Amino acid sequence: DIQMTQSPSSLSASVGDRVTITCRASQSIGTYLLWHQHKPGKAPKVLIYAASNLQFGVPSRFSGSGSGTDFTLTITSLQPEDVATYYCQQAFSVPYTFGQGTKLEIK
């Protein structure tokens, strides 16, 4: 199985801050990488697919980058509604695997 390692596991930032979450795959996955946002009590939601493509309807303050083994999710100006846990996921090969999650809070 491909292991996905996210960092940090938790993060506290202020409204308006730039936030960066990183994800590393245990082997090259090209750009077969998705980012999911999970708010408590709600279904997860896809933010980014193919490493850098913004899902329809997702605010432009979210962006993704990377290829191969190293990937980044960036929020350029943190908003209160961005409080959630963020997961990366590889779609290169089954079993699809997820990072352990990054819990984002407002300072």
Added chain:
Amino acid sequence: QVQLQQWGAGLLKPSETLSLTCAVSGGPFSGYFWSWIRQSPGKGLEWIGESTPSENTNYNPSLKSRVTISIDRSKSQFSLRVDSVTAADTAVYYCVRGPTGWESHWGPGTLVTVSS
């Protein structure tokens, strides 16, 4: 906008069979991957398995011997069956279109508790 509605028994005893169904509306059923993913309390996300556009199935080796995913195209539904459940199968179970790309979309989730 595609919508996924899921249902099934929420409380099971050890050794019973978990059975969940997901109904798809607002979009085509054919041509997509359909997956089940779960999240155990306090833990991360675990992909259980999928039905492919050609109606093949792939399963997570960690669960493969106990899991069956089936499709009913006439009803635009897909189902999950997990045999011989234990407390370790307690989780929120999500039906998902994908998750492989732009088409990925999550259902609302169903909490399944296994307890004697």
